[in-house]
Amino acid sequence: MRAILLVLILAVVAIIALVATGLIDIRQVRGARPPDVDATRNGVTASGGQAPAFDIETGSVSVGTRDANVKVPALKVNPAGNETAPAQNQAAPLNSM
Numbered sequence: 001m002r003a004i005l006l007v008l009i010l011a012v013v014a015i016i017a018l019v020a021t022g023l024i025d026i027r028q029v030r031g032a033r034p035p036d037v038d039a040t041r042n043g044v045t046a047s048g049g050q051a052p053a054f055d056i057e058t059g060s061v062s063v064g065t066r067d068a069n070v071k072v073p074a075l076k077v078n079p080a081g082n083e084t085a086p087a088q089n090q091a092a093p094l095n096s097m
Contacts, residue, residue: 023059028052 018024035049 025057027055029055 015024019026030050030053032052033048033050035046037044037046
């Protein structure tokens with residue numbers, strides 16, 4: 001029972017978040033009408049009634065690509081005991097063992 005209640009609460013929160021961000025738009029296009037109920041000596045009869053109707057529009061998310069130039073940082077490794085730093089834009093010498 002608690003799990004069902006938690007799922008319903010999460011669903012309501014998700015719908016509120018979608019409406020608040022504008023990703024979903026809900027409009028009522030037809031109102032509800034209760035049924036006509038007649039009580040007689042022979043019993044109760046109900047007729048008519050109408051459920052509400054809604055128009056729901058959802059937003060769209062588009063994903064694309066574009067060309068871009070990105071600067072990549074250079075990695076410089078100075079071996080232990082090497083006091084001098086290599087010149088810029090040159091690779092550090094590797095120690096051979």
